[in-house]
Amino acid sequence: MKISKEVKTGILVVLGILLVIYGFNYLKGQNLFDSNSVYYTEFDYNALTESSLVTVSGNPVGKVQDIAYDFKTGKTRVSFFVNEELKFSKNSVVRLYETSLMGGNAIAIILAKDGDMAKSGDTLKSEVESGLVSSLSKNFSGISSELNSTLKATDTLFNNLNAFVTDDSDAGLKSTIKELNETLKSFKATSNTANALLSKNDENLAAILEKFKILSSDLAVVSTELKEANIGTTIETLNKTLNNLNGLLANIDKGEGTMGKLFKDEALYDNLEGATKEMEALLKDIKLHPKRYFRILSKKEIPYKEEETK
Template sequence: MKLSKEVKTGVLVLAGIALFIFGYNYLKGKNLFESTDVYYTEFDYNALDKSSPITVNGNNVGKIQDIVYDYNSGKTRVSFEVNEALKFSKNSIIKMYETGLMGGNGLAILISTDGEQAKPGDVLPSTVEFGLVTSLSKSFSGISDNLDSTLQSTDTLMVSINKLVNDNSDAGLKRTIQELNHTLQSFKNTSNSVNAVISNNDKNITAILEKFKTISADLAVLTTDLKNANLGTTVENLNGTLNKLNTILATIEKGEGSMGKLLKDEALYKNLEGATKEMEALLKDIKLHPKRYFRVLSKKEIPYQEE
């Protein structure tokens, strides 16, 4: 079959367009014949561009597709694509790191196999790792702040010293030296007094230290004895005993059991009170009229008469 010039021209144009699209995407690092999956992650700020690499253990496995600002959350959302053969779970972390000393950042996938497998379109958690340059910059910044504070303190000290010796006359300088000598002499006297006190009480200090040493040893022995005495079991048993005692007291308070009825039963109390009174009257009557109860003393029965 013979094709016309128009058809050949159209085929060549379509082939040229296809080659142009393929070449353009190839130069951008995208292979049209390679299947990829798209995932998302978010950062508090943007330090990436579309040419930033996506790596796993230092190996390039994908590229950034898009970087947009989310107006709702206030975060930077990054979409990236990786080869569909790469499998990892939703617990995997996307780490932004510095790729070199000259700047530039990339994304590393810290693969985790725990949990549910990630699917295309999932939003993965992120983290930021500061590199050597950023760490050194922060360290030097802190050193600079501390150095500024030190220099300010030094300047204040020098101003105070200048005010102290502002009198340039010989009399002012002599007076300053004399006051300094008095201060040093007072300090020397104080030091001598402290040394004298220590020398005079050397034996007492030694005795105190010996006593402290003995007390420390006794405390160590006591601590060991308490540890070996199984104090926890003793306290637990005591706690159990107290609980039982509380139960018994609660039972008595409710009037249950013999003891509870004895303390709470008013009728029993009245009966005991009546019996006590009758026993008291009986003993009193025995003392007053013993012949009523002992037939040896009197053969005639004497009836009881209540007073």
């Protein structure tokens, strides 16, 4: 069977058209020979392009198919296709994120474990993740502000330094350098003097440091002994004793108890004073007239006579 040139030309034209359609869709990221499922989502703004990647856990599973602005809702409606082997829940979320510092964007499907399975044509919820570029922009903004403050402080410092230099001529600058040189020479001389003084007194300084070392050791030993002596318990016991003593003195001051009555009861005091005087008189009379009390020394009873007071 012989095919005419017209038929061959028609077949070539049809194949060319099919090849153009396939190439166009391939450039858009869609393979006509793959079996895919199409889903939809919405964002408040558009940061995607057609053929942007669709990923799951960082793995490419599809691409963005179409992007359109919805004049009714004011949102960007995005349609994307994924391999039909991917099964996920309707509760899964489509997340817009940045893929690199060059500004590329993609969408990721954050899989959910609950809910019914999504079907081709369903609309999924969306969210936007703060990308690396946005974070770096914020950090660079903060660094820029701090750098600006530093430059302002440096400018103020130089202005203050310029205020000290009133003579801008070469002579004035030379004078300033000369004074600075003399100051440095004076500081060097002082340093040399201090070094010489330290060199002459090396032995004394060593002895002082050794004594200080011994004193530090003794203080450490004393501190350890005081710690082991349990001074806290001793002070607590002394405090309790003083409290008891204060209570006893308070009772005495109130006239409670034997001691309190002895100090506060005037009648008892007077009785004791009278008894003391009578005891003193009795002892004195015994000393002067022993026969009056010891019958062995005298058979005659000698009556007691109270001594007359002059």
